[in-house]
Amino acid sequence: MSETLQRVREALLRAGFDPHPAGDSGLQIRKQDEETVEVWWEAGDVLRPTAITHAAEPGLAGRMEIAGIHHAMDIALTEIFRKAGLHVTHRPDDTLLVQPPPKE
Secondary structure (H helix, E strand, C coil): CCHHHHHHHHHHHHCCCCCECECECEEEEEEEECCEEEEEEECHHHHHHHHHHHHCCCCCHHHHHHHHHHHHHHHHHHHHHHHCCCEEEECCCCCEEEECCCCC
């Protein structure tokens, strides 16, 4: 296990999150390379009641609700990793890239 992956897992566990292997619902982490870890939230069954509730609504209301939950998760995760001394980059696909801080 890379040092970055270990730091990501420890930060998440300290914050009360249980990271799952890729493929399950919930918080996902995957080592991209020795210094980069991808982190994302796979709503899956977790948001199924919310999606069902809002599916009948006209327009974008339901999708906006789910997007808002994703955004809140991204903000929380970013703060967790920054407090652990890690650098976070947001990708357009709602994946966070977590790396050690840049070397000065």
